[in-house]
Each structure stands twice: as C-alpha cells, then as structure tokens.
Amino acid sequence: MKKVADMLDAKRIESITGLKGQTTGDVLKLSVPRKEVRVTLDGFEIIPFMGLTSWVAFRQGPHHVTLMGDIVVLEDEIEPAMAAAIKAELYVTALHNHFVREQPRAMFMHIEGTADETALAKGAHGIFDAIKTARQKHPVDAAAANVNSKLDxxxxxxxxxxxxxxxxxxxxxxxxxxxxxxxxxxxxxxxxxxxxxxxxxxxxxxxxxxxxxxxxxxxxxxxxxxxxxxxxxxxxxxxxxxxxxxxxxxxxxxxxxxxxxxxxxxxxxxxxxxxxxxxxxx
The missing domain is CATH 3.30.70 (Alpha-Beta Plaits)
Structure with missing residues (x-):
C-alpha cells in the first residue's frame, strides 16, 4: 500500500494544467483532443478519437513523478511546442509522423520527464498553451464532430x-x-x-x-x-x-x-x- 505522501496530487496537476484527467490504476492521464483542427487522409476524416488527440500521463515513482506524453502538432506549432518543452526541461524524445498524405501535415512530439509533479504540470501547460497561441494566430477548419460508420x-x-x-x-x-x-x-x-x-x-x-x-x-x-x-x-x-x-x-x-x-x-x-x-x- 502506497503512503498518501507517495501518491499523485491529481487535483493540483489538473488545476495547473486546466485539464480534467482520467485515472487508470495509479496513472493520471490528461487528454487534449485536437477538435479545432481538421485532418483528412485518402477521403477519410482523422477525427480526434481516430488518432488526433494529445495526451500526457503522470505516475509517481520511487523518488519523483514521471511524465510521458504524445503531443499532436501542425507544422507551424512544432517550434513553439518544442521550445516550451525544452524550457520546462522535458526531454523531447521523438518528433515524427503517424500518417502519410494527410492534409494538413500532422506531426507528433513525444515528451518525457522525471521531476516534481508541479514542475511537470507547468511544463505540460506551457506546451499546450504554446500550441493554442500558434493556432489562434492562424485558425484552420475544425474537425468533424464524428464520422458516419457502419461497422459490425x-x-x-x-x-x-x-x-x-x-x-x-x-x-x-x-x-x-x-x-x-x-x-x-x-x-x-x-x-x-x-x-x-x-x-x-x-x-x-x-x-x-x-x-x-x-x-x-x-x-x-x-x-x-x-x-x-x-x-x-x-x-x-x-x-x-x-x-x-x-x-x-x-x-x-x-x-x-x-x-x-x-x-x-x-x-x-x-x-x-x-x-x-x-x-x-x-
């Protein structure tokens, strides 16, 4: 049984990031669906649940909290998002594609860090805020709310x-x-x-x-x-x-x-x- 002092302060992390999290076991995951961005590929809509959702997950370790995440970035969001991550002393562990031929181009920036949960939460907030600012400067079409599927x-x-x-x-x-x-x-x-x-x-x-x-x-x-x-x-x-x-x-x-x-x-x-x-x- 973990001591209370060894557990995440989920409410504090949520307050700092401004996001509501979901707890799975002892992992707190915060998700940001990219609803403000419409991405299409070969005639299909890549809506957030299809693979266009940013997330960060927090877990208490032996000494500090560890954060891992996957951040969806359009091309003009890459530089400010990466700068925010580096400023927060988070590792940018990867920047790459998940699709080909998609319009507009969507990239994915993976991040990782082990530190005080407050510092990690502030870092995540800084990344999401940088992306939001970039997108507000140059709005694009919003994603469809859903897709019409008829699957068994x-x-x-x-x-x-x-x-x-x-x-x-x-x-x-x-x-x-x-x-x-x-x-x-x-x-x-x-x-x-x-x-x-x-x-x-x-x-x-x-x-x-x-x-x-x-x-x-x-x-x-x-x-x-x-x-x-x-x-x-x-x-x-x-x-x-x-x-x-x-x-x-x-x-x-x-x-x-x-x-x-x-x-x-x-x-x-x-x-x-x-x-x-x-x-x-x-």
Missing part, C-alpha cells in the same frame, strides 16, 4: 479477440503488453504500462466493405521485421517505425500503419501481425 463491431472484436470502444463513429482497440514488462531505468525502474504509452492500438471507421484502419504497434527489436511483413502481406501500409521514449528497458520500437479495405480483412491482418510477436524468440 462484434465481428471485428471476435477477429481481434479483444473488446473495442466505440466513440464518434470510430471503433478503437487498445492492447497493453503486461507479459513483456517495460521499465524506465532513469525513473527508478518505474514500470511503464499501457496507460503511460506502452500499448498497441487500432482504430477503424467506415463500412464493412470499405473501412480505414490506423494505429500503432508496440514491439521489441526482434519483432519488427515479422510485424512489417505481416502488415505488408495484408496490404496495410507501414508509414513509420521509430522510438517514443528514452531510458526504457528493454528497447521498445513503435510502428504506425494505415490501411483501406474490407474491415474483416484489415482486422485479420492486424491480428496476424500481433500473433507474430508471440511467436518471435526473445
């Missing part, structure tokens, strides 16, 4: 063997990797779980006959080639392979993908890629 959710859940969450016309699956623990060595070997960003996910929209899927696969190094092979065999594009964090053990590699086609076939390809991870030798 139960059938896709049966294929993937996991329960999905339906929201705003998108069916989303989020899978952790509890059998392959990940720790942050700089954070006192703090466990990095699904709520902190160590997860695989898939988001579907459209119809059973023509759906779009996008997502992220969390992999160990020896799993990368097999996952790529399965996705390409199933005609799903691999659009990025990269890191999301620093100081993790074992090494975690993340792969982003995009596919259009029969919904069940897309789900089967995704599931096949996951199965290759189980078969890969450590």
């Amino acid at each position: 959710a139960q059938l896709l859940e049966k294929v993937i063997e996991h329960k999905g969450e339906s929201k705003d016309g998108v069916l989303k699956f989020v899978l952790g990797r509890p059998t392959t623990p990940l720790v942050c060595t700089r954070c006192g070997d703090l466990n990095i779980d699904a709520a902190m960003g160590y997860n695989t996910w898939a988001a579907f929209q459209g119809t059973d006959e023509r759906a779009a899927v996008c997502g992220d696969v969390a992999m160990l190094e020896n799993e990368v080639n097999a996952v790529i092979r399965e996705l390409q065999t199933g005609k799903i594009e691999v659009v990025a392979v990269h890191n999301h964090m620093f100081f993790e053990s074992p090494r975690a590699v993340f792969l982003h993908y995009w596919g259009i086609g029969d919904a069940q076939q897309l789900a089967r390809t995704f599931k096949s890629a996951l199965n290759t991870q189980k078969a890969s030798a450590v």
Whole structure:
C-alpha cells in the first residue's frame, strides 16, 4: 500500500494544467483532443478519437513523478511546442509522423520527464498553451464532430479477440503488453504500462466493405521485421517505425500503419501481425 505522501496530487496537476484527467490504476492521464483542427487522409476524416488527440500521463515513482506524453502538432506549432518543452526541461524524445498524405501535415512530439509533479504540470501547460497561441494566430477548419460508420463491431472484436470502444463513429482497440514488462531505468525502474504509452492500438471507421484502419504497434527489436511483413502481406501500409521514449528497458520500437479495405480483412491482418510477436524468440 502506497503512503498518501507517495501518491499523485491529481487535483493540483489538473488545476495547473486546466485539464480534467482520467485515472487508470495509479496513472493520471490528461487528454487534449485536437477538435479545432481538421485532418483528412485518402477521403477519410482523422477525427480526434481516430488518432488526433494529445495526451500526457503522470505516475509517481520511487523518488519523483514521471511524465510521458504524445503531443499532436501542425507544422507551424512544432517550434513553439518544442521550445516550451525544452524550457520546462522535458526531454523531447521523438518528433515524427503517424500518417502519410494527410492534409494538413500532422506531426507528433513525444515528451518525457522525471521531476516534481508541479514542475511537470507547468511544463505540460506551457506546451499546450504554446500550441493554442500558434493556432489562434492562424485558425484552420475544425474537425468533424464524428464520422458516419457502419461497422459490425462484434465481428471485428471476435477477429481481434479483444473488446473495442466505440466513440464518434470510430471503433478503437487498445492492447497493453503486461507479459513483456517495460521499465524506465532513469525513473527508478518505474514500470511503464499501457496507460503511460506502452500499448498497441487500432482504430477503424467506415463500412464493412470499405473501412480505414490506423494505429500503432508496440514491439521489441526482434519483432519488427515479422510485424512489417505481416502488415505488408495484408496490404496495410507501414508509414513509420521509430522510438517514443528514452531510458526504457528493454528497447521498445513503435510502428504506425494505415490501411483501406474490407474491415474483416484489415482486422485479420492486424491480428496476424500481433500473433507474430508471440511467436518471435526473445
């Protein structure tokens, strides 16, 4: 049992950031859907629940609090967001794409830090405020509130063997990797779980006959080639392979993908890629 002094002060973090968080276990996650930005790709709307939501997660470690996050930035938001992160002494652990051909261009800035929770919360607030200021100077079209999807959710859940969450016309699956623990060595070997960003996910929209899927696969190094092979065999594009964090053990590699086609076939390809991870030798 953790002492009260060793637990996060969620109300203080929420007050500093101006955001309402969601608690999963001992992780506090704050999300910022990019509702003010409309992003389209191959005729599909990439709404916030489809993969256009910024987030930061806080977890109490042995000595300090650790923050990890993924921040959605348009091209003109990159410099001010990164400057705010560096000013707050947060690590910018990655800046990369999650999609290809999207309009306008959306990039993703991953951040990480271990410090006093007040300092971390102020840092997160500074990043979000910098993005807000940049966007107010040059407004763009707002995202659609939802997408019109007609998917057989139960059938896709049966294929993937996991329960999905339906929201705003998108069916989303989020899978952790509890059998392959990940720790942050700089954070006192703090466990990095699904709520902190160590997860695989898939988001579907459209119809059973023509759906779009996008997502992220969390992999160990020896799993990368097999996952790529399965996705390409199933005609799903691999659009990025990269890191999301620093100081993790074992090494975690993340792969982003995009596919259009029969919904069940897309789900089967995704599931096949996951199965290759189980078969890969450590």
